[in-house]
Amino acid sequence: MSQPPTPERTSRIPDLVRSFRLEDLLTARQHSRDFTFYRSDYLLVRVKLFALLFGVATPLWLPVDMWLLPPESLAAMGGLRALTGFLFLLLALVGTRRRSLARARTALVGLIVIPALFYLASRIILGEEAMQGALVGYTFLPFVLLAGGALFPLTFLEGGGILVVVYLSVLAVGWHAGTLFTLPFLGTLWLLVLLSGIALWAQSAQLHMLLGLYRQATRDPLTGLFNRRALFRQGEAELARARRQGAPVSLLLLDIDRFKRINDHWGHRVGDAVLRHLADILQREFRAGDLPGRYGGEEFVVLAMGADYDGATALAERIRLAVADSPAPVPEGSLPYSVSIGVGSGRADEPLEELLQRADEALLQAKEAGRDRVVALAGTSSAPAPGWAADLSPSGGNG
Numbered sequence: 001m002s003q004p005p006t007p008e009r010t011s012r013i014p015d016l017v018r019s020f021r022l023e024d025l026l027t028a029r030q031h032s033r034d035f036t037f038y039r040s041d042y043l044l045v046r047v048k049l050f051a052l053l054f055g056v057a058t059p060l061w062l063p064v065d066m067w068l069l070p071p072e073s074l075a076a077m078g079g080l081r082a083l084t085g086f087l088f089l090l091l092a093l094v095g096t097r098r099r100s101l102a103r104a105r106t107a108l109v110g111l112i113v114i115p116a117l118f119y120l121a122s123r124i125i126l127g128e129e130a131m132q133g134a135l136v137g138y139t140f141l142p143f144v145l146l147a148g149g150a151l152f153p154l155t156f157l158e159g160g161g162i163l164v165v166v167y168l169s170v171l172a173v174g175w176h177a178g179t180l181f182t183l184p185f186l187g188t189l190w191l192l193v194l195l196s197g198i199a200l201w202a203q204s205a206q207l208h209m210l211l212g213l214y215r216q217a218t219r220d221p222l223t224g225l226f227n228r229r230a231l232f233r234q235g236e237a238e239l240a241r242a243r244r245q246g247a248p249v250s251l252l253l254l255d256i257d258r259f260k261r262i263n264d265h266w267g268h269r270v271g272d273a274v275l276r277h278l279a280d281i282l283q284r285e286f287r288a289g290d291l292p293g294r295y296g297g298e299e300f301v302v303l304a305m306g307a308d309y310d311g312a313t314a315l316a317e318r319i320r321l322a323v324a325d326s327p328a329p330v331p332e333g334s335l336p337y338s339v340s341i342g343v344g345s346g347r348a349d350e351p352l353e354e355l356l357q358r359a360d361e362a363l364l365q366a367k368e369a370g371r372d373r374v375v376a377l378a379g380t381s382s383a384p385a386p387g388w389a390a391d392l393s394p395s396g397g398n399g
Contacts, residue, residue, distance in 0.1 A: 024211060025204045026156050028101065034226075034234040035214050036101050042210070043104040043152060047111050048092045050148065054115070055088030069126070076125045084118045105161075108152065112162050115145055116169040123173045139188075142166050146195045150202035153210045159203045163196050220294040222272060223279035228301075231293030235303045235352050238291060242305055242348035250312030250345040251352075252302040253359035254278070254319070257338045257371040259298035270330045274337055277328035285319050301356075309345040309378045316341040316374045324372070338372035346379030354379075 023030055031039070058081050065077050091110045119141040149162040170192065174180040218230035226234065242249050256262075256274060263271040275298065282292040282300060291303040302319075304312045320341055327334040342363025344355045358377045366375040 025207055028155050028158070034218065034230065034237075035211070037099065037237070038214060039153060039207075039210060040099050040101045040104040044099055044107055046152060047104070047107040050151075051088045051092035051107075051111055055085050055092055058085040058088060058118075073125055077122065080118065080121050080125065084114060087114050105158065108154075108158075109161070109165070112145060112149065112165045115141060116165050119145075120169050120172055124176060142170050142192060143195060146192070146199045150199040151206075152203060153206035154203040155207060156200060156204060159200045163199075167192065223276055223294050225279050225282065225300070226291060226293030228293065228295055231291060231295075231301060231303070232352060235291055238289075238303065238305050239348050239352060245348075247306045247348060248308040248345070249348045249355065250304045250307045250309070250343060251355040251359045252304060252312060252316050252319075253295065253342045253344070253356070253363045254282075254300040254302070254316075254339050255341075255363055255367070256298040257340055257367075262335070262337065266330070266332075266335070270332070270335060273330040274328045274335065277326075278323065278339065281319060281322050281326065285315070285322055287315070301359075307345075309343075309376060312343050312345050313374060313376045316343050316376070320372070320374055340366040340371050341374045342366055343374065343376035344379075345376060350379065 028036060028039075062078055062081055065081070066074060069077055087110075091107060091114070122141075123139075145162070145166050149159065149166075154162070170188070171180070174185050179185045218226060220227045225231075239249060256278065259271065259274070262274060275294075278300060279292075279294070282302060286292050286302055287304070287307075289305045290307075291301075291305070293301050293303075295301045302315070304315055307315060320339055323337065323339050327336040340363060342359045342361065342365070344358030344360075344362060346355050346358065358379065362375040362377040366373050369375065
C-alpha cells in the first residue's frame, strides 16, 4: 500500500451533512426527482386541506357580516363570500391524480390568490370609512396569508412568489384608497416586511427538515447514495416514465472484488473508505437521469435510463476503468481495488426484477471469468442479439 504525503485528505464530512447546500433552500432545481414528487404530494395534501377548511368557513361567516355590515354592503359581501367559498371548494375537490411540482405550485398559488382577491374586493366594497371598529379585522387578511404561507415547506424563490401576491394586493388597496404614502400605510408595510422575514425563515426551516427526513429514509448513511428500498421505488416510477416514452433501459450491478479480504486484512474502516470511494466514482460518472444506489454490502446498482445495450456497456466499462485508475484514499494511504460489473439490458416494459436477474447472471459470469471485467446480457429485444453476452475483459488487472 503506497503512502501519499497528505493522508488527511481522506477525512470527510458525512454525506448526509455535506448534502445540505444553500442552493437546496434557494431553489428546487437540484432536488432529486424522488424528493420532488414526495414534496409535491406533501404540498398538494396541505393545500387541499386548507382549501377545504376555508371553503366551508368563508360562507359560514355570513351571519357575522349580517350583524356587523351596513345594509348597503351586505348583498355585495354576501355574493363575494359565496364566490370565494366556491373557489376554495373547487380548489380542494378538483382531482390531481398525476401529481407534480408544477401542479403543487399552481394549487398553492390558487390558495394565496383567492384570499388576496377577496381582500382587495372587500376593501373596495366596504371602503375606508367602514374599515373601522368591529370591521377592522378585514385589514388583517394579508398578515393571515403570510402566517399561512409559513406552514408550507418552500424554497426562498417559492416563498418570494407568495410575498409578491400579498404585497400586490396590499399596494392595490393603498392605491385605490389613495393612502400609499400615508404614515399608517407605511407602518403596515413595515410590519409586513418583518412578518415576511419570519415566514421565509419558517418555510425554509420546514424544507430543511423535510430534506433531512427524506435523506435519512432514502439514503445510505455511509455512501450518500439511494438505499435499496428507495432505489427500487424510484426505479419503478422511472420505468413507468420510460414505458410511456418508449425508451430503452439497462441495469448495472457492481461488486467490489474480494471485498471480504479487504475487510479481513485492513479492517472495516478501510473497507468503508473503499465503499465511499466507489460511491464517489458512481456519482461522478453517471448521466443525468441515471439512478445509482447501494444494493447491499459491497454491491451497487445503477439504473441507466434511456441506455441501450451498447450505451450501458460503455458506461459500465468507463466506471470499471475509473476504479482501476483511481486507488481508494484510506487512512493509511491509498488502496487499489477492482470491480466486476454485470449489465442487464432490456425493455422498459419488463419488470425491474427481470433486469436485475439478468444483471446478476452477467455479474456471476464476470466473477467466474476472473473478475475486474464487464459482462453484458441483452434481453430478447435488445441489441446486438437475443441472449448474446459481451465480455469486456481488461488487458491486465489484479484479478
